[in-house]
Amino acid sequence: MTLVLDLAEVVVRRGTKRLLDDVTWEIREGERWIVLGPNGAGKTTLLQVVAGQLYPTSGWAAILGEALGETDVSELRTRVGLASAALADRLPRNEIVRDVVLTASYGMVGRWREKYTDLDRQRAEILLRALGVLDLAERTYGTLSEGERKRVQIARAMMPDPELVLLDEPAAGLDLGGREDLVRRLSNLALDEGSPAMIMVTHHVEEIPAGMTHVLMLREGKVVAAGPIEHTLTSANLTSCFGIGLELRYDGGRYSARLAGRERLHLASG
Numbered sequence: 229m230t231l232v233l234d235l236a237e238v239v240v241r242r243g244t245k246r247l248l249d250d251v252t253w254e255i256r257e258g259e260r261w262i263v264l265g266p267n268g269a270g271k272t273t274l275l276q277v278v279a280g281q282l283y284p285t286s287g288w289a290a291i292l293g294e295a296l297g298e299t300d301v302s303e304l305r306t307r308v309g310l311a312s313a314a315l316a317d318r319l320p321r322n323e324i325v326r327d328v329v330l331t332a333s334y335g336m337v338g339r340w341r342e343k344y345t346d347l348d349r350q351r352a353e354i355l356l357r358a359l360g361v362l363d364l365a366e367r368t369y370g371t372l373s374e375g376e377r378k379r380v381q382i383a384r385a386m387m388p389d390p391e392l393v394l395l396d397e398p399a400a401g402l403d404l405g406g407r408e409d410l411v412r413r414l415s416n417l418a419l420d421e422g423s424p425a426m427i428m429v430t431h432h433v434e435e436i437p438a439g440m441t442h443v444l445m446l447r448e449g450k451v452v453a454a455g456p457i458e459h460t461l462t463s464a465n466l467t468s469c470f471g472i473g474l475e476l477r478y479d480g481g482r483y484s485a486r487l488a489g490r491e492r493l494h495l496a497s498g
């Protein structure tokens with residue numbers, strides 16, 4: 229079976245700094261991955277490589293069976309759905325929500341003269357409904373709240389029926405209710421066998437939806453741990469990843485983390 233993602237010894241260097249340092253990572257069909265790590269760990273850089281937007285300085289990267297450097301990346305990009313802050317900044321604020329989603333069928337931002345079929349329109353509606361924002365379909369994108377925009381961005385990422393979907397910090401900036409609502413909707417997606425392979429980047433274990441199957445933990449561009457979430461997401465690995473003693477809890481399908489007992493005592497004693 230062709231791997232959804234095959235990275236071997238990937239390095240991304242800028243000046244003397246290694247943004248990604250020897251990253252090896254394989255994803256198979258049906259897997260849903262969380263990428264976890266502190267600020268500056270290289271998570272967004274890694275997603276840019278996976279989206280075909282950034283070429284490694286060295287190493288091997290194949291996405292959906294297409295090797296970077298040997299393939300037409302514009303075609304590859306239509307097979308990969310992406311929701312990220314950088315892409316969100318490029319979406320026209322004066323466009324209606326329905327069109328923000330529809331234009332993803334052509335990998336475009338902003339409508340031009342392209343034509344859409346009834347099937348395209350139906351798919352956009354199904355996705356807007358699944359994300360709970362169908363009632364906003366005729367509103368201009370710029371008038372939406374941050375939480376509403378995040379949901380529209382995810383509907384947009386799913387629009388081209390991608391084989392791989394990439395979500396870069398989808399819950400960033402949401403209030404508690406908005407985060408919980410989004411996590412629930414992402415759980416529905418992750419648990420749906422018809423959904424594509426997924427990669428979701430986050431800083432917070434609380435944002436991990438049920439149904440995610442694997443985790444990759446990054447620190448300073450290096451993989452600290454990677455594998456099935458139930459064995460890999462542990463207090464010890466979290467502690468190595470974030471560089472501070474952390475205690476992981478799992479309850480009712482959700483994770484939470486806080487300072488480990490000895491770290492709390494250390495803080496309390498000044």
Ligand SMILES: Nc1ncnc2c1ncn2[C@@H]1O[C@H](COP(=O)(O)OP(=O)(O)OP(=O)(O)O)[C@@H](O)[C@H]1O
Pocket residue numbers: 242245247265266267268269270271272273274431
């Ligand atoms: N063009 C560049 N030149 C030099 N350093 C860069 C460049 N782009 C990114 N970096 C650095 O690379 C590191 C990784 O950045 P990246 O955005 O991938 O991290 P991240 O894990 O997504 O961080 P965050 O969680 O804060 O969004 C950071 O220290 C960043 O400052």
